Amino acid sequence: MAPRFELKISFVLTLLLSTTAPRAEVLLRPDVRPAAVINEIAGIVGREFFDKDGLGPFGASASRFRDMALSGAGLAEASEAWLATLGATHTGRFTPDQIDYYELAEVFHRGLGRRRMDLFPPEGVVTYPGIGIAPRTIGEKTFVAYVYDGGPADRSGVLAGDEILAVDGMPYAPIASFRGKVGRSVSLEVRRAPNAAPLAISVPVETIQPRDSLMNAIRESARIIEKDGRRIGYLRLWAFAFSGVEDLVMELLASEPLEGADGLVVDMRGRWGGAPADAADIFVGRAPRVELTERDGDTHIANARWRKPIVGIIDAGSRSGMEILAHGLQSAGVPLIGARTAGAVVAGRAFLLADNSLLEVAVLDVHIDGERLEGVGVTPDIEVPQELPYAAGADPQLDRAVAELAGMLAS
Known part of the structure; x- marks a missing residue:
């Protein structure tokens, strides 16, 4: 029984994306000041957050977290702690060095408007360089939390629970470790058991949609x-x-x-x-x-x-x-x-x-x-x-x- 036409197109698109040249990187804009981002967050949350009564702690702590964003703690830590005062899920700030950023951009792609075309030119198709895993940090260690079935890591023998030690001899970063390497293989160094010797696994890097x-x-x-x-x-x-x-x-x-x-x-x-x-x-x-x-x-x-x-x-x-x-x-x-x-x-x-x-x-x-x-x-x-x-x-x-x-x- 033949699959639906839409699914055939989806499969073909996956193959094409995995073999095309790397797309332009999505990076944070250094010219945008942290104070401007904090103000933007304040405005959006004030207008959109579902629980008006739950905005009290968020509003009361605004100046403290604005100062925190401008200090050595930085915008990432300040925004995370500030949004946590809302006490709700589905609330957070994500940056282009995270896999979640790209997956959520795809989930909400219809609501991102023309900016999506600017970030992912020319058609606004969300992609990132990767190997088909999602990590989880526990304490000071990073582990493979998810291995996507049929993806590059799955085909190469990477397992959920592997501790990630390095990529090509350098510290692992979910996106940066694979930039500029689409179409090549990287050496993913993992530890499969506590105190075990490192295991090097060759994994192809693909453009992930x-x-x-x-x-x-x-x-x-x-x-x-x-x-x-x-x-x-x-x-x-x-x-x-x-x-x-x-x-x-x-x-x-x-x-x-x-x-x-x-x-x-x-x-x-x-x-x-x-x-x-x-x-x-x-x-x-x-x-x-x-x-x-x-x-x-x-x-x-x-x-x-x-x-x-x-x-x-x-x-x-x-x-x-x-x-x-x-x-x-x-x-x-x-x-x-x-x-x-x-x-x-x-x-x-x-x-x-x-x-x-x-x-x-x-x-x-x-x-x-x-x-x-x-x-x-x-x-x-x-x-x-x-x-x-x-x-x-x-x-x-x-x-x-x-x-x-x-x-x-x-x-």
């Missing part, structure tokens, strides 16, 4: 896990925040290898939310399967629903719309395995600031079935702790989810 990279990761995650004579399907929802994700998920559920699975583990430990309010219907709804056939015989899935047993995985990285999906599945009787979700369930909007940094602000409060999940999250039915450092790719939450589903199928 966030939507296509994460969509491809969803596609590449689909597989069958054999357990106790059962064929367990697995699908990881890396993000739901891009156009085409729902169509992609339906296509994957309605085609091999997942279509022939006895049950499904849906992994909601993603990077971003964005799932629509009715996303749970894809997995537990009862709408009919609809296929459309063109005159040349090419068939497309217009609507597909999962009809077999299902188990979900969540953790603290499951956030926003992914939490709404988890709540919907749990309400429908789907057991959830893992750890409490982020409790990040408000609606955000992004604004490009004069210095080229990106400001995200929570602009709408959200209630699910009358319940507010912001600061609360979704609690799993079966809690399974999982430590990131030196995990060497081990995934006890997935292991437990597979065992749980196999038991359900056997009963």
